[in-house]
Amino acid sequence: MVRIALPGLLACGMLMQAGDRMRIGVRLQTPPSMPPKLVEELVRETERHWDFPALEIHWHHSNATCKGHDNRLVMVRFRGACSSQRPAAPAIEKALGHTHVSDDHVLPFVEIDCDAIAASLFTRERGSRTHLSVERYAHALAVVLTHEMVHALTASRSHAKSGIMRPVLTPDDLDEESISLAPETIGDLEEALAVPLVEARQE
Numbered sequence: 001m002v003r004i005a006l007p008g009l010l011a012c013g014m015l016m017q018a019g020d021r022m023r024i025g026v027r028l029q030t031p032p033s034m035p036p037k038l039v040e041e042l043v044r045e046t047e048r049h050w051d052f053p054a055l056e057i058h059w060h061h062s063n064a065t066c067k068g069h070d071n072r073l074v075m076v077r078f079r080g081a082c083s084s085q086r087p088a089a090p091a092i093e094k095a096l097g098h099t100h101v102s103d104d105h106v107l108p109f110v111e112i113d114c115d116a117i118a119a120s121l122f123t124r125e126r127g128s129r130t131h132l133s134v135e136r137y138a139h140a141l142a143v144v145l146t147h148e149m150v151h152a153l154t155a156s157r158s159h160a161k162s163g164i165m166r167p168v169l170t171p172d173d174l175d176e177e178s179i180s181l182a183p184e185t186i187g188d189l190e191e192a193l194a195v196p197l198v199e200a201r202q203e
């Protein structure tokens with residue numbers, strides 16, 4: 001059971017009209033230690049994965065008022081320092097992110113573990129590097145965020161054989177430049193959102 005308050009969120013929902021792009025609100029709650037440049041790059045990287053003409057991602061940042069009119073809304077909390085520095089704790093088997101489930105219902109509430117993602121990337125480092133580049137860290141954060149957004153938007157715990165929805169994302173996966181949503185995942189999103197993503201992409 002997950003108890004979460006929903007102050008003022010219902011005002012963000014809105015019904016779609018024919019011909020509209022579906023607007024997906026993503027509210028980011030980030031720690032003060034997360035550099036603005038990293039947030040900026042994370043947004044840019046995430047939008048690459050959601051580049052469908054029928055969809056629009058509408059970003060809401062920490063402490064900002066939730067201005068309408070989103071068809072769907074996903075709440076995202078980033079945990080840890082999110083500062084690009086090598087985490088003090090060594091990499092251990094730890095979830096990189098998760099989506100809350102209550103009474104077997106997948107909820108649109110996502111948690112991203114910045115330190116676990118950084119630790120995963122550092123397992124590929126043999127040298128004494130103490131910081132990750134903004135681009136590399138943002139790429140990995142965007143992969144995990146996109147994975148959890150798919151769970152939240154499809155209200156499903158399902159995974160795919162390939163792409164971002166693999167059940168386990170390895171350090172190599174997080175660094176893979178060409179990783180993307182597999183066609184089967186895009187099909188699941190089309191069904192869940194009732195929006196023709198592939199057709200629209202081919203126009």
Ligand SMILES: [Zn+2]
Nearest residue numbers: 147151159167
């Ligand atoms: Zn998953």
